[in-house]
Amino acid sequence: MYALMALMFVFGYLCIAFEHPLKIDKAASALLTAVLTWTVLVLGAETLLPYVEGAAHASDDATARVVTELRHHLGEISEILFFLMGAMTIVELIDAHEGFKVITQRITTRNRVKLLWLVALITFFLSAALDNLTTTIVMVSLLRKLVADQHERWFFAGIVVIAANAGGAWSPIGDVTTTMLWIGGQITASGIVLSLLLPSLVCLLVPLLLLTFTFKGEVERPQVTVSDEERRDPTSNFERNLIFGLGIGALLFVPVFKTVTHLPPYMGILLGLGVLWVVTEVIHRGKNDEDKHPLSVVGVLRKIDTTSVLFFLGILLAVSSLSTAGHLTQMATVLRENLGNIYAINLAIGLLSSMVDNVPLVAGSMKMYPLVGAHAAAGAASDPWLSSFVVDGVFWEFLAYCAGTGGSCLIIGSAAGVAAMGLEKINFIWYLKKIAWLAFIGYAAGAAVFMLMKAL
DSSP states (O other), rough: OOHHHHHHHHHHHHHHHTTTHOOOOHHHHHHHHHHHHHHHHTTHHHHHHHHHOOOGGTTTHHHHHHHHHHHHHHHHHHHHHHHHHHHHHHHHHHHTTTTHHHHTTTTOOBHHHHHHHHHHHHHHHHHHOOOOOHHHHHHHHHHHOOOHHHHHHHHHHHHHHHHHHHHHSSSTTTTTHHHHHHHHHSSOOHHHHHHHHHHHHHHHHHHHHHTTTOOOOOOOOOOOOOOOOOSOOOOOOOHHHHHHHHHHHHHHHHHHHHHOOOOOOEEEEEEEEHHHHHHHHTTTTOOOHHHHGGGGGHHHEEEEEEEEHHHHHHHHHHHHHHHHTHHHHHHHHHHHTTOOHHHHHHHHHHHHHHTHHHHHHHHHHHSSOBBBBBBGGHHHHOOOHTTTTBTOOOHHHHHHHHHHHHHGGGGTSSHHHHHHHHHTTTTHHHHHHHHHHHHHHHHHHHHHHHHHHHHO
């Protein structure tokens, strides 16, 4: 049963990794993997649980024990899912009101180098407030209005992917993996910003500096003809700016809310969503249903990426089954014995995340290496390995950086890369030749800066 669980997970993982060739949505593979691994676990509970816990009495009511563990893990996973759903709704609401025009309308330069820096820096900071996937979609859509030549636009889109992943890594709400660590209690909002802002910025600046010497001239703008119907804005300037300001404010307020109240982050995001819901109902109450519905939370909820939410549910449940059965503890021991260094382990995880999804990698790491609590802080101080796993410990912070930015090395290695690939039909081999080496150099440079900061 122990081996069968591992085989099922590996098979499911391969189906997720090869989603496009198989033409099977990764959410379906993740859900099936989760249900099957938990089914095998409950069927083999009487054999597996005593082995994991090292106690014969664990088999007294093994089935009930597995169900209790499942409920415990589902409670933790639900916090992440509710947070993501709330954040997605707020971002979609801003987009429905065309709030991002506040930023995009101010970009007028045609100079290649200036445009490259401007797009990259806007992406970097915007992805910290929103998330790397949404920011990539917004910025790639913007590039279509700024750059006419497709292959030149691919270059800009490649830098957007690097910038979005780097920007998401240092913010507790910028990348789903960083959010998982924040909600799990492994990192704090202030701790992750202070530790990763500089390494993440270096991860972006190094590729930008290298391209600055090769980019010359001006970009050609596409010729756009807009019909009268398309020209008509669905919202007024006041409504657009109000929802943009409230939406960004709601997202940025979440870490503050958690610090002040000590309630989970999903409560803060639901507070922001509730406020925006009331405001949109009030400002649009005089409009007819046809105009009001697309601008309401009810209308926006239909645009939420539900398949991504189901994917996270499936993969996190599957990983938790391996945690319950003891696979991840065994894997953690193997990694420590073979690599023996927290930096080497995280660098390997980061590069691996460019080939497979970083969500299960981080979820697995969170289960493999338990968080060292306050009661063990005194013992942790005398043990360098143990001290890396306290709240805001070196392992967790470096994991957030590596898992967040390592995915840029291949275009299929991150949600941002997959989104850019789908929107612009970017060729995998083209990205591998033109962008991957820049992403890797940036990844390595940022990692070196982080290690230097910790050494000093």
